[in-house]
Amino acid sequence: MMTSEQTGRPLVRGPGAVRERRDSREGADSCSGCPVVRVCLPGVVPAMQIPQVESMVVHQRTIPAGKALFHAGEPFAWLYAVRSGSLKSTSTDIDGREHILNFHLPGEVLGFAAIYYGRHAASAIALTASTVCYLSFTEIQHLGRAFPALSLELLRIASRSALYTGRLTGDHNATVRIAAFLLSLSGRFRAQGKPSSEFDLFMSREDIANHLRLAPETVSRVFSQLRAQGVISVRRKAMRLLDEERLQGLAGPMLPYG
Amino acid sequence: MMTSEQTGRPLVRGPGAVRERRDSREGADSCSGCPVVRVCLPGVVPAMQIPQVESMVVHQRTIPAGKALFHAGEPFAWLYAVRSGSLKSTSTDIDGREHILNFHLPGEVLGFAAIYYGRHAASAIALTASTVCYLSFTEIQHLGRAFPALSLELLRIASRSALYTGRLTGDHNATVRIAAFLLSLSGRFRAQGKPSSEFDLFMSREDIANHLRLAPETVSRVFSQLRAQGVISVRRKAMRLLDEERLQGLAGPMLPYG
């Protein structure tokens, strides 16, 4: 529905793109005036050529909380760079049970998994109102010729998400998984330049549980237990990491990346 | 050790590459005489330009069973395309406990996860003696300019592995995971043009268990149980899928890809 416009014509503009493009060229308002390339794919394109790329690849749009950026099954035409807000990608099985594959924060790119089959395998749902850059994959391919750094950066990004998923797959018990999850979030907030030991859980307990393959009750219990131990302080969605040292310990000896 | 030669100099040939390169140019023996590009990355490069690419990118080498293709922590310089045999990638935590992230069969490409940090996060160990093509990442980047299809294909491949990992992350109970694993193997054998309902488990029960986050005993039990139900027939490593319909049912309603 909302994303139906994206499907057919590969070289076409993204929905809602026109306004943003004009803004970004002319520096109209606040920092939506900054080149979108710089915001969405920082460091990828040499400063001098930004305008050229800017005018071709990137559009953006705002997704209200709870709405889908794209649905599983839709043809793949765009990659999406989160600019603000937060999303989850969920793969829904035929029974209708969803599984949350990942959460997405600003600076992260969605849609890679769709390249292979040319269709989205997962849906992306905004958890909070989110601004997302649309990157036409067709144009990305063309541009890749002129700016090899672009293709490379995309590979790097794809690589990063592979790493994350691999890491999640690993550990076993509830406490370990939750500790690791909190640290992962923390690191991703830090990557955004936001406070990393005091942040908002932008998803529900149920979503956390689903993502970590736990029951929501277990998430609650482990949170309570960690709170009792003075490792975290959590009230509703307000999470504070009080003893990251110990949290690291609980998360188990993990590889030093992620 | 074995891979130390790869580390330093990006544009350098892969170990053991010289012989193979000569072979592939001059069509010396059997089908190792075929252009390596065609074998390792079928369909990526237009037929006419194969020789050009061939002479630059690809080298190959044989890894004996049990030996490492690369180790976690090593600098990243190559992608690897499996030509024959089988490997596992394992990430070892500080305790020394390993976790098997994936198994790799001919036609599959390893090493993507290393692009992001420029170092391998996982080790790749040959389960059976394996022949592997080395693809210099530096040269890949250069060639990407001339052959955009190359970069694209790499993205597609990275995408595919993201899909697989995502899928593995999903399901919960032992039977489901094992059924899904068997079907995944089956599909990958089919992709090789090998029999897909009768194949050799090239890894130990322990490896399967590790990969699926189960106890080896559980794998045994589920195998026995599936055998009792007439769904599979398994003796030692010889696996036969007797009722793929039902196996699909057990694997749970999954998305139709993988």
Next chain:
DNA sequence: CGCAAAGTTGAGATAGGTCAACTATTGTGG
């Protein structure tokens, strides 16, 4: 204010892990 949704906490049920004994297979040296 009151209802719906989200989260917490408790008690009992269970899938799968752990420990252990046993069997089958492979490899080794006499």
Next chain:
DNA sequence: CCACAATAGTTGACCTATCTCAACTTTGCG
């Protein structure tokens, strides 16, 4: 070629972490 040992796999009995069900509390919203 045959013990014999080492390794891999199977099976059983028990135990524990987590799930399930359920009551209750808190928060948010019309």
